[in-house]
Amino acid sequence: MNRKIIGLEEGLGYMQDGITKIERILEGRPEPPFNSEEYMKLYTTIYNMCLQTPPDDHTQQLYDKYRQAIQGYITSTVLPSIRAKHDEFMLKELVKRWANHKVMLRWLSHLFYYLDRHLIACRSLPSLKEVGLLYFRDLVYRDVHVKVRDAVITLIDKEREGEQVDRALLKNVLDFFVEIGMGQMNRYEEDFEAHMLQDTGAYYSRKASNWILEDSCPDYMLKSEECLKKERDRVGHYLHSSSETKLSERAQHELLVTHVNQLLDKEHSGCRVLLRDDKVEDLSRMYRLYSKIPLGLKLVADIFKQHITAEGIALVQQAEDAASSKASNAAAGVQEQVLIRKIIELHDKYVEYVTDCFENHALFHKALEEAFEVVCNETVAGSSSAELLTTFCDNVLKKSGSEKLSDEAIEETLEKVVKLLAYISDKDLFAEFYRKRLARRLLFDRSANDDRERSILTKLKQQRGGQFTSKMEGMVTDLTLARENQANFEDYLRSNSAARPGIDLTVTVLTTGFWPSYKSSDLNLPAEMVKCVEVFKGFYETKTKHRKLTWIYSLGTCHISGKFEQKTIELIVSTYQAAVLLLFNASDRLSYSEIMAQLNLTHDDLVRLLHSLSCAKYQILSKEPNTKTISQSDYFKFNSKFTDKLRRIKIPLPPVDERKQVVDDVGKQRRYAIDAAIVRVMKSRKVLGYQQLVSECVEQLSRMFKPDIKAIKKQIEDLITREYLERDKENANMFKYLA
Amino acid sequence: MHKLGRGHRDKVQQFMTITGASEKIALQALKASDWHLEGAFDVFYSQPQIKSYTDTRHLEELYNRYKDPYTDMILADGITLLCNDLQVDPQDIVMLVVSWHMKASTMCEYSKQEFFIGLQALGIDSLEKFRERISFMRSELKDEQKFREIYNFAFGWAKEKGQKSLALDTAIGMWQLLFAEKQWPLVDHWCQFLQARHNKAISRDTWSQLLEFARTVDPALSNYDAEGAWPYLIDEFVEYLNENGIIQNSQLTDWSQKR
Numbered sequence: 002m003n004r005k006i007i008g009l010e011e012g013l014g015y016m017q018d019g020i021t022k023i024e025r026i027l028e029g030r031p032e033p034p035f036n037s038e039e040y041m042k043l044y045t046t047i048y049n050m051c052l053q054t055p056p057d058d059h060t061q062q063l064y065d066k067y068r069q070a071i072q073g074y075i076t077s078t079v080l081p082s083i084r085a086k087h088d089e090f091m092l093k094e095l096v097k098r099w100a101n102h103k104v105m106l107r108w109l110s111h112l113f114y115y116l117d118r119h120l121i122a123c124r125s126l127p128s129l130k131e132v133g134l135l136y137f138r139d140l141v142y143r144d145v146h147v148k149v150r151d152a153v154i155t156l157i158d159k160e161r162e163g164e165q166v167d168r169a170l171l172k173n174v175l176d177f178f179v180e181i182g183m184g185q186m187n188r189y190e191e192d193f194e195a196h197m198l199q200d201t202g203a204y205y206s207r208k209a210s211n212w213i214l215e216d217s218c219p220d221y222m223l224k225s226e227e228c229l230k231k232e233r234d235r236v237g238h239y240l241h242s243s244s245e246t247k248l249s250e251r252a253q254h255e256l257l258v259t260h261v262n263q264l265l266d267k268e269h270s271g272c273r274v275l276l277r278d279d280k281v282e283d284l285s286r287m288y289r290l291y292s293k294i295p296l297g298l299k300l301v302a303d304i305f306k307q308h309i310t311a312e313g314i315a316l317v318q319q320a321e322d323a324a325s326s327k328a329s330n331a332a333a334g335v336q337e338q339v340l341i342r343k344i345i346e347l348h349d350k351y352v353e354y355v356t357d358c359f360e361n362h363a364l365f366h367k368a369l370e371e372a373f374e375v376v377c378n379e380t381v382a383g384s385s386s387a388e389l390l391t392t393f394c395d396n397v398l399k400k401s402g403s404e405k406l407s408d409e410a411i412e413e414t415l416e417k418v419v420k421l422l423a424y425i426s427d428k429d430l431f432a433e434f435y436r437k438r439l440a441r442r443l444l445f446d447r448s449a450n451d452d453r454e455r456s457i458l459t460k461l462k463q464q465r466g467g468q469f470t471s472k473m474e475g476m477v478t479d480l481t482l483a484r485e486n487q488a489n490f491e492d493y494l495r496s497n498s499a500a501r502p503g504i505d506l507t508v509t510v511l512t513t514g515f516w517p518s519y520k521s522s523d524l525n526l527p528a529e530m531v532k533c534v535e536v537f538k539g540f541y542e543t544k545t546k547h548r549k550l551t552w553i554y555s556l557g558t559c560h561i562s563g564k565f566e567q568k569t570i571e572l573i574v575s576t577y578q579a580a581v582l583l584l585f586n587a588s589d590r591l592s593y594s595e596i597m598a599q600l601n602l603t604h605d606d607l608v609r610l611l612h613s614l615s616c617a618k619y620q621i622l623s624k625e626p627n628t629k630t631i632s633q634s635d636y637f638k639f640n641s642k643f644t645d646k647l648r649r650i651k652i653p654l655p656p657v658d659e660r661k662q663v664v665d666d667v668g669k670q671r672r673y674a675i676d677a678a679i680v681r682v683m684k685s686r687k688v689l690g691y692q693q694l695v696s697e698c699v700e701q702l703s704r705m706f707k708p709d710i711k712a713i714k715k716q717i718e719d720l721i722t723r724e725y726l727e728r729d730k731e732n733a734n735m736f737k738y739l740a
Numbered sequence: 741m742h743k744l745g746r747g748h749r750d751k752v753q754q755f756m757t758i759t760g761a762s763e764k765i766a767l768q769a770l771k772a773s774d775w776h777l778e779g780a781f782d783v784f785y786s787q788p789q790i791k792s793y794t795d796t797r798h799l800e801e802l803y804n805r806y807k808d809p810y811t812d813m814i815l816a817d818g819i820t821l822l823c824n825d826l827q828v829d830p831q832d833i834v835m836l837v838v839s840w841h842m843k844a845s846t847m848c849e850y851s852k853q854e855f856f857i858g859l860q861a862l863g864i865d866s867l868e869k870f871r872e873r874i875s876f877m878r879s880e881l882k883d884e885q886k887f888r889e890i891y892n893f894a895f896g897w898a899k900e901k902g903q904k905s906l907a908l909d910t911a912i913g914m915w916q917l918l919f920a921e922k923q924w925p926l927v928d929h930w931c932q933f934l935q936a937r938h939n940k941a942i943s944r945d946t947w948s949q950l951l952e953f954a955r956t957v958d959p960a961l962s963n964y965d966a967e968g969a970w971p972y973l974i975d976e977f978v979e980y981l982n983e984n985g986i987i988q989n990s991q992l993t994d995w996s997q998k999r
Contacts, residue, residue, distance in 0.1 A: 691969030714972045721945045722904055728945065733952055734969040 009059045012050050013066050016113075019043045020070045023108055027101045028078075043112055051119040064120055067113065071133050075102075075140045083145055088152050089167070095149060096173040099137070099180075106133040134183060142181050146192050149174065153193070154200045157235070161204060161228075172239035179241055186243065194244055198251050201232075205255035213260045217270035219283040222290060225256040229290075257290055261297045265304060272301060276308040284358040298364055305359075306368035309351050313376030316343050324382035337381060341393040345417045348373060370424070377424035387430035388660065394418055395438045398454060399447045411453060419460045426707040429670060432469060433663045436517050439473055441656070443480050444509065444556050451477075465704075475515030483509040486544075493540045500540065502533040510541075510550070518666065519553045525601045526554070527583040530576075554580075563621060566641045571649040572621065577602070578654060581610055582621065585639040593633045604633075605657075611637065613654045619645065621652065671706060675716045678702050683726060683738040691717075691734045751777055759784055760876030785883070798865040803855055814850040825867055826874060833917050837877040840893045847897050881921050888951060891918055895947045905941035908934060915950075924954040926981075933980045938973060946971045961987050 007015075025032040051060055079098050086094045110117055110130050117129045127135065153174055160166045175193065182188035205228065212221050232252050236245040257264075265272040275283050291297040320340040351369055359365040377386050384392075397406075397414055406414065425431060442448040454477055462470045487507055494500055526534065534552060541550060557576030561583075562569055574582065580600055584591060591599075597607055608631045615622040615637060616629050623640040624631075678698045683689060689697075695713055702708045717736070720726045729735035744752065748770070754777065755766040761784060773779030806818035814822070823830040842858030844850055850858075862877075864870045880886045898914050899906040906914075912931045919927040930950075934942075949971050957964045964970075964978060981987045 692967065711972060711975070714969075714975070717969075718943060718945055718971055722943050728949075728969075733949060736969075 006053060006057050007046055007050050008057075009062060012046060012059055012063060015043055015046045016063060016066055017070065019112055020067075020074075020109065023105055024074055024078075027105055040112070044114070047113050048115040051115045060116060060120055060123075063113075063116055064126065067109070067116070067129060068132055068136075071136050072140070075136055079137075080141050080144060083141065087148075089156065089170070091145070092149065092152050092156075092170055092174050095141075095145065096170060096177065098141070099177050100173075102133065102137055106130045109133070131183075134181075138181050138183070142188075146178075146188075150193050150196055154197055157197065158200070158204060160235075161231070168238045175239055175241060186241075189241060190243075194241075194247070197240075197244075198247055201248060202251050202255055205252050206259070209256050209260055213263050218264055218267045218272070218275065219270060219280070219286075221264060222283065222286050225290060226286060228252060228256060253294065257294060257297060261294075261300060265297075265300055272304040273308060276305065281354070281358055284354070288359050288362070292360075292362070298362070302362075302364040302368040305354075305365060306372045309347070309369065309372035310375050313344065313347060313372065314379065316340060316347065317376065317379045317381055320381045337384065337389050338393060338396060340381060341389060341418075341421075344376065345414070345421065347376075348417070348421065373421075373424040374426070377421060378426055384660075385427065385430060386425050387427045388434050388663075390418060390421060390425065390431060391434035391438050394435065394457065395442065398449060398457070399442050400449045401447065412456065415453070415457045415460060419457070419464050422461070423464065426703075427667075428465065428469075429674075429705040430663070430667050432473075432705075433517070433667050433670075434659075436473060436476070437659050437663060439476055440517055443476060445558070472515045475512055479511050479515060480509065483511075486510060489544070490537065490540050493543070494536075500536045502536040504529060504533055506533045506537065508537050511553075513551075519555065521551050521553055522555060522603075522606070523601050524554050524577065524580060525599060527580050529583070530580075563643070565643050567644040568648070570643075570645060570647070572619075573649065573651040575654045577606065577610055578614060578652060581614060585622070585637075590636055590638045593631070593635050593637070596637065607631075609654065609657075611635075613652060615640075617652075619643070619650060619652050667706075671708065671712065672716065674702060674705065675708055675713055676720065679713070679716055679720060680725060683736065687738050688729070689736055691736065694736060748775060751775060751780075755780055755784075757875060758879055760873055760879070795865045799856055799859060802859070802865070802867070803852060806855075807852070812852055814852075814855060816848050819848065819850070826871055828874065831917070833881065833921055834874055834877050836894060836897075836917070837880055837890060839897055840890045841877075843893075844897055846899075846901055887922060891951050892948050894918065895944055903941070905943050906947065907941055908939065911942040911947070919954070922954070925959040926954070929981060929986060930977060933977050934973075937976065937980060942973075943971075946973050949974065 022032060022035065026034065047063070050057075050063060053059070079102070083091060083094050083098060106129070110128070113129055120126050121128055126132075153171060156166045156171060175189070178189040178193045179186065208228075212224055216224065229249065229252055232248050233245065236242060236248060240248065267274070272284075272287065274280075275287070287301060288298075291301055317340065320336045323336040351372075355361060355365045355369055379386060381389060394415075397411060397418075422428060422431060439454070442454075448454055458470050458473055458477070461473075487509075490506075490508065494502070538550065541548075554576045559574050559576050559579035561572045561574060561579055563572050563582075572582070581596060584596060584599055588595075593607070593611070596611070597604075600607070602610070611622070611624075611631045614620070615624040616631070620640055621643055622637045625636040625638070675698065678701045679694065682694060682697045682701070686694075686697075694717070695710060698713055699708055699710075717726065721728070724739055726736045727739055729737055751770055752763060752766045755761065755770060756763060759766070759781070761769070765784070766780075769780040769784045770777075772783050803814070806814045806822050808815040808818060819835075820830055823832075823835065828834060838858060839847065839850075841861050842850060842854040844854045844858075859865065859870070862870075862873050864873055881890065894914050895906055898910050912934065915927060915931060953970065953974055961978060961981065966975070966978070978987075
């Protein structure tokens with residue numbers, strides 16, 4: 002089949018016609034669209050021409066023609082039309098022209114499809130579409146992009162100021178920036194985004210500078226929140242999504258970072274004030290705003306910590322002041338009770354803040370912890386926080402306690418007490434005081450409720466581990482066993498006629514390791530009681546050999562009948578007091594020294610005893626001279642004239658201050674603990690530097706107490722002397738474990 | 741000696757006086773170091789001691805002179821006699837060096853074995869030789885390494901048999917003696933501090949670490965590391981110095997001039 006050769010001129014002509022037609026259509030001139038015949042004609046012409054062999058191979062010229070045509074069109078029509086306009090109008094024109102251009106290129110690519118394929122295949126030239134785009138970029142974009150960008154930014158700023166702008170237009174312009182990058186984002190990023198960000202920065206910098214001076218902290222935050230939201234929306238409406246992070250950061254920086262200190266420290270409305278005034282909503286906002294800004298968030302957390310610490314310390318100070326201004330002990334005790342209650346409340350309040358305002362963020366948990374670690378380690382009127390907490394527990398757990406609460410409330414309170422314990426660094430001190438109080442409650446039957454005792458021990462066990470509570474649990478169990486044992490003892494008495502103590506006797510056998518250490522005294526027991534002891538010993542030996550019983554008379558209670566002139570009154574006294582009183586069955590009148598000799602007690606003990614019997618509320622003995630204090634030259638007589646409206650009275654004996662002993666005991670325990678820790682560490686590490694050894698020991702021991710570095714050093718040296726460790730010969734800062 | 745020039749002769753004399761070596765050794769050493777005294781000392785000290793033959797019979801005689809009539813040991817009287825013979829004060833630190841050579845287990849007595857070991861190590865079998873060796877022994881104290889050995893030896897030697905620690909008074913006495921040799925400006929303050937604040941025996945660790953402290957930490961405490969592993973007592977000492985204004989702003993104020 003012979004195809005007619007299409008000459009160059011002819012071909013070019015066809016091409017031009019086609020291009021012109023499209024141009025006219027796009028220009029909006031009255032021009033009928035392509036009909037299929039025209040279309041086919043053109044398409045085929047190009048097709049055939051591409052297949053023509055040399056010398057009729059004019060594809061290159063066709064290509065060139067195409068290029069020229071595009072270039073010409075752009076230069077003569079497109080560019081001037083854009084240049085002719087300004088601002089928004091220019092943008093509209095640009096958008097229109099760009100849309101047209103894309104359409105044109107599409108049509109032309111279809112029309113001259115084969116040219117495209119042929120050329121690109123043969124000679125690796127840019128496609129017709131690509132050429133067209135490149136021209137647009139090089140001729141139009143290069144020329145106008147600065148003005149376009151400025152126009153866009155102006156519109157953005159207008160919108161920021163509250164004016165309505167044509168968002169669709171902006172979207173189109175920005176899409177153009179993206180598309181003109183031809184696969185790369187660099188045009189958008191370098192020619193638009195960078196400048197937009199800078200402008201944003203400047204914009205918010207100005208705003209922030211004004212607002213920070215004029216507005217309160219909450220208002221400023223509201224405005225900032227608004228602005229940041231709007232900027233995010235802006236991205237959704239017309240900016241490219243890749244701008245979101247950068248835009249937010251820039252705006253955030255100007256609004257929240259640059260002035261962060263001024264904002265948080267604002268005198269009448271800053272963070273401290275918001276905390277003080279419980280402005281939960283504002284604080285939540287503050288958190289939300291700063292949650293992405295670590296530096297800022299840390300500042301907020303610090304203020305939070307300082308605030309809690311200050312409030313806590315203030316409570317402590319209140320208690321301290323109240324305690325020192327009141328003379329009597331009782332009132333001081335109350336203040337301390339109140340203090341613990343208030344600290345619990347403080348804790349509850351701010352835990353809520355952490356969960357609600359601060360969305361459980363770790364920084365705020367830490368701030369809370371650190372604050373309470375300070376507050377909970379303060380001393381009040383000489384009592385350490387460990388002691389205060391045990392006194393508080395005592396009040397909750399004992400029958401006559403000041404805390405009259407429902408079971409549920411008690412449970413809750415005990416929970417909270419255990420939580421507070423986590424903040425106290427001297428936990429071993431707490432354990433020791435607790436044991437002492439527990440002992441008193443158990444032995445003098447002052448515990449309100451066995452279940453409660455067990456409940457708190459369970460909670461303590463959960464929080465601090467089994468080792469913490471094992472002794473205490475042992476104590477509670479001992480009492481249960483003691484009751485059983487007593488029943489057995491009574492059976493024994495019944496079945497053994499020889500065993501007659503002569504007095505009703507109840508014995509509680511304590512397992513030594515569990516209970517606090519008590520001094521057993523060398524009290525000369527009254528004869529009546531000696532028999533009791535013997536009988537019980539007899540019984541006990543039938544149950545177990547190999548156990549040694551040590552009698553702690555200081556813990557005993559005695560019911561004595563006092564046959565006074567008016568009436569007989571039953572006196573409930575301690576065993577020691579009973580021993581004193583029974584002396585008066587044999588003698589009418591005794592001197593201090595006689596009593597001392599007969600009973601074999603220490604001066605301290607004896608003074609206390611005699612005071613409770615002759616100078617306190619109930620004067621069972623009368624004293625010569627009738628002064629309010631006991632001196633070694635006093636004489637005592639049975640006060641037969643004594644009477645009371647009750648038939649049975651309890652004569653209290655004020656307890657010795659245990660504090661010193663507890664502190665000493667704990668000190669000793671700590672030395673052992675430090676020793677053990679050092680050995681443990683060195684045994685596993687074999688060789689270790691001093692600093693590391695100290696820090697590992699501190700870590701191990703911190704569960705129970707905060708060890709004194711000097712104490713650790715002393716123990717290390719002790720271990721060197723005992724040949725467990727030695728210093729390295731070369732480096733005196735290194736220690737070696739000696740097996 | 742006649743062939744030597746005066747300068748060389750002087751050097752030989754000096755060498756012999758300081759090291760206690762014989763003329764022959766002195767010549768050897770000096771020649772080896774091209775007649776530089778310091779070099780000669782290095783040569784001499786780095787060579788193993790030339791053990792001259794010691795006659796055991798002479799040693800027996802010597803031992804018998806000093807030994808206690810009732811026990812087979814040299815006791816306090818014997819030692820005093822020895823010191824007299826040597827023309828040395830019994831409190832002289834050189835006697836400590838002698839004890840060190842003997843590896844004596846405790847002060848104021850020498851067993852026969854210790855006596856023999858010591859004198860043989862020093863190449864002594866007569867009083868004359870013993871006297872000659874005195875200056876050598878004094879020189880040993882100047883050697884850093886030997887001084888440390890002697891110092892640490894002193895602890896075990898001075899303490900009571902069976903005790904782990906050294907009684908404070910004895911320790912102070914020893915320190916005064918030892919630090920007179922090896923000048924330490926803080927020794928008096930240290931002793932005062934101990935008497936005022938410590939009043940207990942001194943552990944071996946504290947003893948040995950004190951030397952390191954004296955050696956490495958400057959008297960104004962400018963390079964003292966409070967976080968270091970110094971024994972607790974030394975930390976307290978530093979506190980004491982600071983509290984009492986003896987060290988102010990890293991200056992050691994000399995109290996002796998302030999009265």
